[in-house]
Amino acid sequence: xxxxxxxxxxxxxxxxxxVVGVLAAGWEIFEFAAAVAAVGAGQAADLYPAFTFAxxxxxxxxxxxxxxxxxxxxxxAPAEGxxxxxxxxxxxxxxxxxxxxxxxxRLREAARFAADPNDQAACQDAARNAARICELLAGGx
Amino acid sequence: MPAVFGDFLAAGTExxxxxVVVGDGQVTQLPEVAWGLHQLVVVMSHYLDDLAxxxxxxxxxxxxxxxxxxxxxxxxxxxxxxxDHLRQMAEQFGGHADPxxxxxxxxxxxxxxQLTAGRDLLHSHLATGxxxxxxxxxxxxxxxxxxPVTRALASEIARWSGQLAPFTAWLAGSAMTHSxxxxxxxxxxxxxxxxxxxxxxxLQVAGTAVLPAAYADPAPAADxxxxxxxxxxxVPRRLRPGVAEESVTDLCHGIAVSATRLRAAVRGSxxxxxxxxxATSGGWQWMAQAAAITSHLSELTLRSxxxxxxxxxxxxxxxxxxxxAAGRLVPMRDAWRHVDQSWDNLITESRLLQTPVMTExxxxxxxxxxxxxxxxxxxxxxxxRGPQRLPxxxxxxxxxxxxxxAAAHQAIxxxxxxxxxxxxxxxxxxxxxRLYVPTRLLSDEDNVPRRFATAPxxxxxxxxxxxxxxxxxxxxxxxxxxxxxxxxxxPSMTLALARAAAAxxxxxxxxxxxxxxxxxxxxxxxxxxxxxxxxxAGPLERAxxxxxxxxxxxxxxxxxIDNAAERLMEQADATPxxxxxxxxxxxxxxxxxxxxxxxxxSFPLSPVTRPPTDTQRIRxxxxxSPPAISRPSSPxxxxxxRSG
Numbered sequence: 205x206x207x208x209x210x211x212x213x214x215x216x217x218x219x220x221x222x223v224v225g226v227l228a229a230g231w232e233i234f235e236f237a238a239a240v241a242a243v244g245a246g247q248a249a250d251l252y253p254a255f256t257f258a259x260x261x262x263x264x265x266x267x268x269x270x271x272x273x274x275x276x277x278x279x280x281a282p283a284e285g286x287x288x289x290x291x292x293x294x295x296x297x298x299x300x301x302x303x304x305x306x307x308x309x310r311l312r313e314a315a316r317f318a319a320d321p322n323d324q325a326a327c328q329d330a331a332r333n334a335a336r337i338c339e340l341l342a343g344g345x
Numbered sequence: 346m347p348a349v350f351g352d353f354l355a356a357g358t359e360x361x362x363x364x365v366v367v368g369d370g371q372v373t374q375l376p377e378v379a380w381g382l383h384q385l386v387v388v389m390s391h392y393l394d395d396l397a398x399x400x401x402x403x404x405x406x407x408x409x410x411x412x413x414x415x416x417x418x419x420x421x422x423x424x425x426x427x428x429d430h431l432r433q434m435a436e437q438f439g440g441h442a443d444p445x446x447x448x449x450x451x452x453x454x455x456x457x458x459q460l461t462a463g464r465d466l467l468h469s470h471l472a473t474g475x476x477x478x479x480x481x482x483x484x485x486x487x488x489x490x491x492x493p494v495t496r497a498l499a500s501e502i503a504r505w506s507g508q509l510a511p512f513t514a515w516l517a518g519s520a521m522t523h524s525x526x527x528x529x530x531x532x533x534x535x536x537x538x539x540x541x542x543x544x545x546x547x548l549q550v551a552g553t554a555v556l557p558a559a560y561a562d563p564a565p566a567a568d569x570x571x572x573x574x575x576x577x578x579x580v581p582r583r584l585r586p587g588v589a590e591e592s593v594t595d596l597c598h599g600i601a602v603s604a605t606r607l608r609a610a611v612r613g614s615x616x617x618x619x620x621x622x623x624a625t626s627g628g629w630q631w632m633a634q635a636a637a638i639t640s641h642l643s644e645l646t647l648r649s650x651x652x653x654x655x656x657x658x659x660x661x662x663x664x665x666x667x668x669x670a671a672g673r674l675v676p677m678r679d680a681w682r683h684v685d686q687s688w689d690n691l692i693t694e695s696r697l698l699q700t701p702v703m704t705e706x707x708x709x710x711x712x713x714x715x716x717x718x719x720x721x722x723x724x725x726x727x728x729x730r731g732p733q734r735l736p737x738x739x740x741x742x743x744x745x746x747x748x749x750x751a752a753a754h755q756a757i758x759x760x761x762x763x764x765x766x767x768x769x770x771x772x773x774x775x776x777x778x779r780l781y782v783p784t785r786l787l788s789d790e791d792n793v794p795r796r797f798a799t800a801p802x803x804x805x806x807x808x809x810x811x812x813x814x815x816x817x818x819x820x821x822x823x824x825x826x827x828x829x830x831x832x833x834x835x836p837s838m839t840l841a842l843a844r845a846a847a848a849x850x851x852x853x854x855x856x857x858x859x860x861x862x863x864x865x866x867x868x869x870x871x872x873x874x875x876x877x878x879x880x881x882a883g884p885l886e887r888a889x890x891x892x893x894x895x896x897x898x899x900x901x902x903x904x905x906i907d908n909a910a911e912r913l914m915e916q917a918d919a920t921p922x923x924x925x926x927x928x929x930x931x932x933x934x935x936x937x938x939x940x941x942x943x944x945x946x947s948f949p950l951s952p953v954t955r956p957p958t959d960t961q962r963i964r965x966x967x968x969x970s971p972p973a974i975s976r977p978s979s980p981x982x983x984x985x986x987r988s989g
Contacts, residue, residue, distance in 0.1 A: 238689075242686075245682075249641070249645065249733075250718065250730045250731075250733070251727060251730070252638065252641050253638045253641070253642075253710075253714065253725035254725055254726055254727040254730070256634050256637055256638055256682070256685070256725075257634055257638075257725050259634075259685075260630060260631060260634045260685065263630075263688075263689045264627060264630075264697075267692060267783055270783035270784075270785040270786060270796075271783055271796050271797070273796070275785065297727055301727075339726060340725065340726050340727065341726075341727050342726075342727065342728055343727055343728060
């Protein structure tokens, strides 16, 4: 469920046009990642630290975007926090890590194209947070 | 680890016992020995000067003295009298003499030196300002001034006096018998004899002065144990977690060091919160995440220890007790998680900066993780996880169980200190008008023409309540671990003894000391004061102490009840009422603050600092900063401050 939602958000992000589009998609993704990480923290004891810090980064990323002047006034309501089965924690972590990696890349790109320095700063901050989520949740033992 | 008081006490005792050995022979080099004795008694009287709440005259009119306070005053007077007699007698010999001339004098001088060093160590926890007010310099300050330490010190000084009294009498006899050979110059045998005999009697008085108090309120062995364990007020060097694998013992040691450093790092953070760019919402939120994770890791550690305790024929702590303590860490973790979530919509004007508190908390978390997970390179990242360490690998024997238990105890104790400090710090930050909300996160009804607004009162209240819950849960977990640590006699049991002792203060002269004060609410109720919030005794604790009960367990329970009562009063405050005075007052204060902020043209351009170069695997995330936003073009646009 969460994996499908992540894929959907990734497609939306790839289709986003311009700084405004990336900011709006980024907002939605950070909200989604925070919700998923909050649920994921309770799913597996060994992933509690990674999900907890990832949730923090997602909130920081969203707050970075919140201060971007070009963020549209109307933003999509945050996606419902999906329910995760215990055996989905790893799969979900992989999906969020992939999504965060793409988001980080798109935000860096947006920062280069943004005309307003405050948009640039917001995109850069948000990109760092997305990269951190990826670093925390990317898999492999 | 730093030197402890016991090091100096043991060395001094060794010198004392060597010096007072009385054989069949007579004393030689009496001037040197007498001078050394005088010096030692002076140092002993300095200890009692430190402990005495009043001088002899002031105390004579008081009926409210604790038995041990009375002892200290009486013994102090006796030691001063002994020192006076010894000084006068030493002057008969012409004053200062070289202790090197006599082995006995050397031992007396050595004892005096060790005692002086020990006293210096105790004083290293206290600092007297230009205004004469003494304040604590470390978390041990309240232990140094506690009744248990007073009891232990008074007992030690009395013991020393008791050993010196017969020795001094022997010296007197020796002086009388061999005066022509021993006394140069103008000294007369009778004067020397009188001086030493009188000093001996006063030393005997000082030695026996403790008896009434020892009978009324016996000093438990734990008092002396605590006294001996008081360290110098110095923070150990950081043990940076490296790439090399650390053994369980090394990890436990590293955790104790990080916990000590973390406790030291949080001191003063409430004061810094009002102005320091280093005190940020990102930092506080990251700390809440780290606290939740540390609680989680500690829970896993205790559960593993419980399993191991069940496997061993004899274990220092029962498996059920360890499971119970682990269970106390679950609400602690959840409470910190709630703190983390309460920060989601709040920001400060400055960016996240790596602070010493975060560095120490990172080290602590990393080592706790490496204790739990069988991967020497463990980090919170998913890629660095590992299988859980087997209980038998974590703690092969009873000593190892104690070491690991002590590590968890240290970690939880340090996190509890963080809870207290951060609760005060966020209140200070709010009072300073440093908490904001991104306007995007407000409802559409809030028409704020800026990208951020002053944090609404309700949000701040939620945050504050979350911190209080975290403090309560952390204190509960810490108490459970205190009890196990004392029962199992882990290396960390000193933390529990120190906390129990600090709750029972003895009065000191010129000591209006209260190191832990935060602003008290202007509306008074006895239940609005507790040790958790003010650092001072709450109503029940005072009542217990008024009954001259100093049993640490009873006092700790009284402290816990006072803390709970205060929390309940605060919850009652938060309940909506038609005319709640605190709420109204706070809204008014916020309105005043908003007015002041409106006049502050410079706000969005206040400090913008970059986070330091990332050198660690664990680090908080960067957080966007309101100052990065350009200033409004017209001052009129500043009118969008949100009402509280």
